[in-house]
Amino acid sequence: MEVLMEEVNDDLVIQVIFTFTHYVQRFSVDPDNVGEYDRNSPLYKKYTQSFGNTEITPEIHKMAENIVGDEKNPYYRASKIYYYIVNNVDYSLMPHLEFWPRTPRTESVYVHEKQRGDCGAQSMYFTALCRSMGIPARTTGGWQLFMNEFGGHFWAEFYLPNYGWLPVDTSCAQTAFYPKELPAQEREAFIDFYFGNQDSKRCVVQVDTDMPLIPPAQGMILLPAAIQMPVIEYSIPSVEFPINTFFEYITMECEKID
Numbered sequence: 001m002e003v004l005m006e007e008v009n010d011d012l013v014i015q016v017i018f019t020f021t022h023y024v025q026r027f028s029v030d031p032d033n034v035g036e037y038d039r040n041s042p043l044y045k046k047y048t049q050s051f052g053n054t055e056i057t058p059e060i061h062k063m064a065e066n067i068v069g070d071e072k073n074p075y076y077r078a079s080k081i082y083y084y085i086v087n088n089v090d091y092s093l094m095p096h097l098e099f100w101p102r103t104p105r106t107e108s109v110y111v112h113e114k115q116r117g118d119c120g121a122q123s124m125y126f127t128a129l130c131r132s133m134g135i136p137a138r139t140t141g142g143w144q145l146f147m148n149e150f151g152g153h154f155w156a157e158f159y160l161p162n163y164g165w166l167p168v169d170t171s172c173a174q175t176a177f178y179p180k181e182l183p184a185q186e187r188e189a190f191i192d193f194y195f196g197n198q199d200s201k202r203c204v205v206q207v208d209t210d211m212p213l214i215p216p217a218q219g220m221i222l223l224p225a226a227i228q229m230p231v232i233e234y235s236i237p238s239v240e241f242p243i244n245t246f247f248e249y250i251t252m253e254c255e256k257i258d
Contacts, residue, residue, distance in 0.1 A: 034163070048134055048136055088115060136158065209225040
């Protein structure tokens with residue numbers, strides 16, 4: 001959708017109405033049936049590389065080695081990384097506007113150093129740790145509708161031969177820690193679910209972070225890692241963010257259809 005602003009003389013209102021269906025995803029994986037990666041395939045090369053906010057540093061690689069230990073099976077390796085993040089990386093809001101490409105610092109490195117991050121940052125850290133171990137992974141984003149309202153959210157996926165892309169949601173799993181009265185068995189079952197499974201309350205918008213726009217942006221964009229909402233492109237100095245304009249003029253609503 002492209003609008004030539006020089007042809008607009010009055011207020012411009014754009015409304016997009018769509019419907020979507022998303023089902024619960026449940027994967028039953030036999031670790032002994034995981035095939036071999038084709039390390040020459042475009043998929044493997046793309047999703048095991050260091051890129052953008054999913055940066056793989058020697059320190060991140062070393063952390064991944066410490067987490068997985070002697071384990072060689074990619075399914076169990078990804079599982080160890082998942083439970084490490086759930087149990088050790090605190091959920092915390094992030095200063096997203098301060099990261100790559102505005103500055104050299106990336107989200108995966110920030111989470112590694114601080115051991116805290118929100119849904120997107122945790123997912124990029126999971127992705128970086130997996131990629132450093134030769135496991136194709138990506139950070140997937142869109143909207144969650146846990147309260148029947150659109151809310152931006154990120155989770156991760158890792159790839160297994162013979163199975164495809166398996167979803168992982170560390171930050172959603174961490175909500176099991178909030179109700180103190182929750183029995184330990186139920187808490188563990190809730191956390192276990194979000195490794196290799198996903199609830200139905202998702203609308204997928206992007207399959208990875210830091211993806212180029214089509215056509216490519218000519219100036220700065222507000223949140224380059226996320227394309228879950230209409231993008232604001234601007235050319236003013238990067239220290240001046242038009243974020244108030246963004247939230248003043250863009251609204252989203254959803255309705256559950258039985």
